[in-house]
Amino acid sequence: MVGSLSLPYSRLFILALSIVCLVSIYYYFYRTANGRRTRAVMQNRQMAECLGVSTRKVDMITFAIGSGFAGVAGCALTLLGAIGPTIGTNYIIDAFMVVVVGGVGALFGAVAGAFGIGIFNTVFEYVTSASIGKVLIFLLIIAFLQWRPSGLVVSRSRSLD
Amino acid sequence: MQSTIIQKLLGHRIIFSILFILLLTAPLYLSDFRLNLLGKFLAFAILAIGLDLLWGYTGVLSLGHGIFFGLGAYCMAMYLKLEANAGGLPDFMTWSGMSELPLIWLPFQYPIVAIILGVLFPAFLAFVLGSLTFRNRISGVYFTILSQALVxxxxxxxxxAQNLTGGTSGLTNFETLFGIPMNEASTQTMFYIITVVVLAAIFLGCRRLVNGRFGNVLIGIRDGENRMRFLGYNPSAYKTFIYTLSAAIAGMAGMLFVLQVGIISPTMIGIIPSIEMVLWVALGGRGTIIGPVIGAVLVNAAKTGFSESYPDIWTYFLGLLFVLVVVFLPKGLTGLFETWKARRKSQNVGKHVDVAKSYR
Incomplete structure (x- = not known):
């Protein structure tokens, strides 16, 4: 479409879908009362509880939202490749790694981490082989964590475990 | 008071001795098939003890113990494969067009080297990953994810690396160990006895380790890592040591597993088996040494039992078992025993109070 670069409509749709998801999550976390409670629990569970936030309720809602978004991601995946009962296991590790690299509890970190891991993964698999590419990514993440032990975006809080 | 402590110690010792003797004499009353299964479960129990040292005592959850188990198993399997082929190339290597033994396989011609590497190799890998992560205070969920990614x-x-490891089909078709045919009943009984002895040794060793001062430091790290740090301990060193130790134990378990089961493949050491290993510990009760042993044997026995009786729906039973234990027994089966003991104790205390009242 643009020059020699061509994007199929299904991929454009996924791109749009992920932007919509991202914006709605951002709105929920940073613009609503429930989102504020969620962030409070994440940063300092005990203190949030002391201030009257029902952590149980927050846990339930957050888990439900997280599962729902996983479902949306699953829908997007059907447009990309083959579907089977074990499709999720292929993505567990990648999803976790994105969080580790981005920093737990940081939306921007997750986006940056996902882009970073995705791009490096593709490059490594293109240059070497699929299995060596996985090893290189893992080593890169370990090396990255030596430099930034708690991920790209650090959420500061006064709580000490 | 003193006599009750002595009684308690004696009681424990007697129970463990009876269990040990029961396990040792199992070849007399179990069929060869059942004995082989029990041997496999006990190999898993060895791994579960190591995992519990890490998770139950030090509070570090590793979802990657399958790989340490696998490395031990592969080290043993490589030696067995070479011996089965009597110096020639293993079959899968010829299939992938190799003409001479690759460099990595060379040390595994010698059984002693293979056994030592089966313990040292997982330990080394765990040491490297552990020191790189714990040193930077990467802990909790971060470490768990990294350990899973390692798998x-x-x-x-x-x-x-199909030409080096046999790919998805793994390594199998072993015939002899030290020139003794492996698949005969007498050899399998010997492997079983060795497994029981190793399990007992690791059980006693780990119990000694956690009951002393060292164990208190581990529990301290689990319950308040920063406090331990402020007290002048170095939690990273302790964690790295325990991670290394439990990887070495897992390697040992892997070697015993291969000897009795006769096959090792990537599906047995992947993500799902690694999570299952954690479930054994959780079900048996973490933070005790006997708990993981009970958990590993019970879960695997249940798995075998259910799948024999209900071949179509056995996974539902297993899932139900896990859910029930997690919901009703958060501390695992040994937790049930502890609450029962505590309740009995409080009843006894009540009795004493009554006695005191009657004297008044």
């Missing part, structure tokens, strides 16, 4: 990476590597 994924290495299993992909194992599957990918």
């Amino acid at each position: 994924l990476v290495l299993v992909t590597l194992f599957v990918g």
